[in-house]
Amino acid sequence: MSSSTTAPASLPISTLYIKNLNTKVNKSELRKSLYSYFSAYGQVLDVVALKTQALRGQAWIVYGDHASAKAALRDAGGKSFFGKPMVRVCFFHVW
Numbered sequence: 001m002s003s004s005t006t007a008p009a010s011l012p013i014s015t016l017y018i019k020n021l022n023t024k025v026n027k028s029e030l031r032k033s034l035y036s037y038f039s040a041y042g043q044v045l046d047v048v049a050l051k052t053q054a055l056r057g058q059a060w061i062v063y064g065d066h067a068s069a070k071a072a073l074r075d076a077g078g079k080s081f082f083g084k085p086m087v088r089v090c091f092f093h094v095w
Contacts, residue, residue, distance in 0.1 A: 014063040016072060017092035021049070022082035023056045030082075034059055037081065042068020060092055 016038075021030065027049060034047045043064035050056070063069040069091065077089040 013091040014066050014069045015092040016061045016063070016069055016076075017088065017090055018059045018061065018076070018086050019057065019088040020084055020086060021057045021059055022084045023051075025082050027051050030059070033082070034061060038063075038072055038076070041072035041075070 018034075025033075030049050031047045034049060035044055038044050038047070038061045041063075044061060045064050046062040047059060048062070049059040061069075061072065063072070073089055073091065076086055078085050078087065080086075
């Protein structure tokens with residue numbers, strides 16, 4: 001008997017990855033500010049911003065739908081946030 005595995009159908013990506021965030025801002029303030037800023041584009045389900053050595057200065061914004069994430073992606077790249085330009089604003093895909 002053979003078993004086959006099929007990949008799930010691709011869903012539109014609704015998570016953004018952001019890099020180059022100011023590492024001097026405390027985590028709570030950073031998460032609240034990111035939530036407030038990115039809520040302008042649609043429903044934000046979660047903001048993940050960690051302060052570990054490997055992940056500081058990075059964040060993930062999880063939207064409820066792809067259209068909101070796409071709108072934020074188009075507008076947010078290079079915008080100043082706590083005195084630093086947000087770079088590499090892109091869709092985040094988990095394989």
